[in-house]
Amino acid sequence: MSPIKDLALIYEAPNRAGFFSSGDTVTGCVSFTLTKDTKVKSFKVKVNGEAHVHWRETVGNDRRSYTSHRKYFKDKKYFVEKNDKGTEISKGDHSYKFTLKIPEGDWPSAFSGYSGKIVYTLEARISRSWHMPTYVQKELKFAAKYFPQPDQTMCPQTDSVAKGDVQMSATVDKKSCSPGETLIVIAHISNMSSKNVAPKVSIQEKIRYHAIGKSKYSDLSVCKVVGNTIMPNSVENVSCQLRVPEKSYTVHNCDIISVYYYVKVYLDIKFTIDPLVAFPLVIVPAGVSGQTVGPHPAGVAGGPSANDFPAPAFSYPAPVAQGPYGNPAPNQIPYGAFSTGHNIAYPPQSVPSYGFSSAVFPPALVQPQAPYAPPMFQHGEQPPSYMAVFPPPNSSK
Incomplete structure (x- = not known):
């Protein structure tokens, strides 16, 4: 049984709407309780942003899988630096404050769809030798800095x-x-x-x-x-x-x-x-x-x-x-x-x-x-403008 109990991660909202964006700082606290003195390999908190798509298509007997991934940024803070021999933390209640930085960049707003998502997460993770890591993760509300107005x-x-x-x-x-x-x-x-x-x-x-x-x-x-x-x-x-x-x-x-x-x-x-x-x-x-x-x-x-x-x-x-x-x-x-x-x-x-x-x-x-045809895109090519990728009407009832 794990000696790590009640691992919790809290953070401060940057505004009343609760949305983060590029250039913001994420401040918060990680807390947990140890039922006995415990050696840990590392203990860190990190914030990162990424996008991922995946779907499968079947044509006859041919089944193909399409996957793509984008990593936007990652910032992390170690409370206990990596050490394969382990660093001992004493029994009892523990609390650690942190401040992380979301770098400047034209990052897209968070999104979740059937075949892909854009997600921004805050995670605290405690690693021990010969044990599965103990972690807690929260998704952040994230808004793009620039909008196609x-x-x-x-x-x-x-x-x-x-x-x-x-x-x-x-x-x-x-x-x-x-x-x-x-x-x-x-x-x-x-x-x-x-x-x-x-x-x-x-x-x-x-x-x-x-x-x-x-x-x-x-x-x-x-x-x-x-x-x-x-x-x-x-x-x-x-x-x-x-x-x-x-x-x-x-x-x-x-x-x-x-x-x-x-x-x-x-x-x-x-x-x-x-x-x-x-x-x-x-x-x-x-x-x-x-x-x-x-x-x-x-x-x-x-x-x-x-x-x-x-x-x-x-x-x-x-x-x-x-x-x-x-x-x-x-x-x-x-x-x-x-x-x-x-x-x-x-x-x-x-x-x-x-x-x-x-x-x-x-x-x-x-x-x-x-009527106009659907927009055509080349691999890795960004649409020239919002109006250029505006979808054609769908006449389904």
Whole structure:
């Protein structure tokens, strides 16, 4: 039976959001109890960051495995230096304080997917001769220092599509957001066909895993809502509120895992290809200071932070609580809510210049653009920009 009992590892959060980033320090304490005097070969604490992908594919009788790994950084501190003969630690309670440094670098945000993950860990490990090591490990919340922010982050995006006798013009109220925030989608739908039409809105997560010259893609719906059926020969204005799910973040600076998001607004029509429009969406952790990608001036965003890098060039307005304009408080908004008619209300000062109101909807319909092919990547090649790897829409229902 091991004489090492109650090995515990605690650390201080760098800010209210609890996210670390490059350049931060990790301070904490390791504690344990020894039931007798014990010799240890080494005793250390370390922080490290790494990315790993792995998947298998079977074609006929040929089964192939694809694996790739990236090590970003590691910093460690020895409380007991390596010694094969062992260093004796006395019986009783022990506590050791530590400070570790996360080096500067363009490290990607933490992510976990079916075929890969980007993980940052803090670990304390005690090694003894002829025994398995005793250790405790914790995953750190980690946010990238730089974010791919589009121009005019808080400006709405608008697009239109027409398919036969069905037309739709849709608008989403922002280009960038954080988990837990609410997106507002408005659509003007003209159904002059003989079929029923059901409006649907979803937040799509596009993941690309890459290893030894091979890429694997997934396109998943992380949030989806369905509106009421629009009858033939009718026109409807519909509105939708989508709450961005937790733990959803854009990952743009890892060469083996890329994660991008977009809002898909489409019409479900039986026995035909669904008309749709798609809007890119950048999701970054809330309350984390950072810098945007591109020549933007620094600004203030989120809550106080111990991070020592400049603040980003964007900020998120506080959600509007229940009040005279009818906007629900954040904790009253489900992951999706649809409504029809002219019932989306905004405070007067937040109405965009082109007119979000109960009477004015997005600009006139335009002809849809030709579809584009999925992005192609070469082994070891980084995508040139966020828009270059924005995923093509998926018409699955």
